Amino acid sequence: MKHTLQQVFHSSKFVTGFCIFAAILLTVIIYPIFVPNPPLEIIAQGSFFPPGTYVSTYDTVFSSKAYTLNLPDAAAKRIAAKLGDKERQDIKDYLVLVGVPEAEIDTTNTIQLLSQWDKNYDPSKKISGMIFSKVRYYERLNKSLTGLLSEEGLILAAPNIDTGALEQIGTINLADYVNIKEVASVRTLPLGTDNFGRDVLTELVRATSVSLKIGLIAGLIATFIGLTLGLLGGYIGGTVDDVIMFITNLFTVIPSFVLLILISYSVGQEHRGPVMVATVIGFTSWVWTTRAVRSQVISLRNRDHVNLSKLSGHSLFHIITHDILPYIASYVVMALILQISSAILAEASLSVLGLGPKTSIDPTLGLMMNWAMIYQAQILGKWWAYFPVLIVIALITFSMNLMNTGLDQVFNPALRD
């Protein structure tokens, strides 16, 4: 046993796969300890906030200490952030539309461009052929450009509680800075927020753990049933095999997904937790494992080493576990891996139909994909809502397949180098 374990960890493929899988597992276990937020808590007002660190504007203003930094490129950066190449081109387009000669417009000359804009932009003017969204866009652009070249700071004002009149309470200079560590409320959202305004990373970690659990339970159930039936049918043959094949064929003819839908539906929303869904998936997807295992066993049962084992007086159980099972073990592990990944996908498909697990507590990878699709994250370019989910699904399958290949080398001594 110890020897086998040693060999397992000598296989570089297994070790690579194991490391990836262990990393995923560790993340799933450790992350909630450091970020104990409920995974489905809605924190953002609005959808698809991009990834980044969010600093409370209010707290920034009242940060205990204000620092003055005279950074030479600060002004240039401020302008560049508001006035990129695209904005300059849009301004030029507008100016041309309202009749400024094209030759007079120089998009690289910021000061001239802005003064031309100030002179010519009139929100009340109707320009024929301009669609409404474009009109709104120019309104927003105009607002953001206000005071862009200003050298002055801002004045902070608050209404007086008694009179209601505004009173100056402070100023903000262009060279004022705060240290982000001193701002009371800062939240990093490495993967932004999703359509409902929930932290994608926290949600993803929880979804991974739930999906793994579903995959594992469903995969184990399906593999266990498939393996047992396949071994018995294939090895014993005769009537036992006939009965097993009859049941298997029955399940093959009825598409398992239809069965899955019917069972999920009849179980009812109330009882449909992740474990229930996993069990239902497991009990409807063992058919192919049975068939594959059975045919492998049939090709093995007439081999001479099995005959020799019989002649050595070994029991049926011993022969199945010692002379058949090891030969198909890596095969079974591969089947298990396929079952796990297909169970994760089956859960996703069920979730699309609204027959997945109850969604109020536990997200799953399938549900996350589903939400991203429904809210068109892929069309809107909100990659953070679906791409990490895809990566996680791919990594899980990839790492398990690597482990399988590594195990094959260990299980099958003839493949060892």
Place this chain on the structure above:
Amino acid sequence: MTEKKSCLKGVGLTKVFGLGRNKNMAVDHVDFDFAEGEIVSIVGESGSGKTTLAKMLLGLINTTEGEIYFKSKKRDIRSQKAKKEYWTNIQAIFQDPFSSYNIFNKIDALFLDCINMRGGKKLPYEKKLEMMTEACSFVNLKFAELTNKYPFELSGGQMQRLMIARIFLLKPQILLADEPTSMIDACSRATILDMLLKLRNDTGMTIIFITHDIGLAYFVSDKVFIMEHGKFVESGTADEVILRPKEAYTKRLLNDVPKIHEEWDLSTVDIKAK
């Protein structure tokens, strides 16, 4: 030799594979009576039903028809216990040494199984070690070099010798050797035959030697049965059948191996222990 006691007897033994149009009479009503301590050869070309007959005799597959008598008693191996009992009396060496071993078991495990089967489960390990060493030296192998090794680390010839060592440990009354030399090199072949003969001489075992090589059959066996399409077409002592063949089929088999006599007369004259 004919007055010796009957060891294994078959009456109308038949095996049919398939149904209807696919029906295949692999073994077709064969009768025989093997005496104790004999070496009997069953000779036939590939597909003539030799292996099927062997498996029926071993009780690995059911017979379609016919009876088998072990030591003049009708064989009854319907229960698992009876089978186990039967297999302490009859053992086999198969054609392909490379598929005869469970590649996951070490050689030690194979031998320990044999010792257990002979009721030596409770023996101290030293005693078991001694037995395994003896069995290995019987086939000119050193147990110390084999322990903790896997069978596939050996050559085909060595594997087949290991099989003989296994038989040596088990000491059954009947050994069915199904083309034990056809998959290994010519050098090892003589060694294997030599060991089979030695095994018979040392233990008085009945050996049923199955081969497609009539030349080999002549040099190892007391009696020869020629098998064609599942039937025994000719039988008798080795000299009768091979030196004075009656059947055309036997003659053809002899023609297929024309130079056998010279070859064997020169090299391994003394392996025939008559």
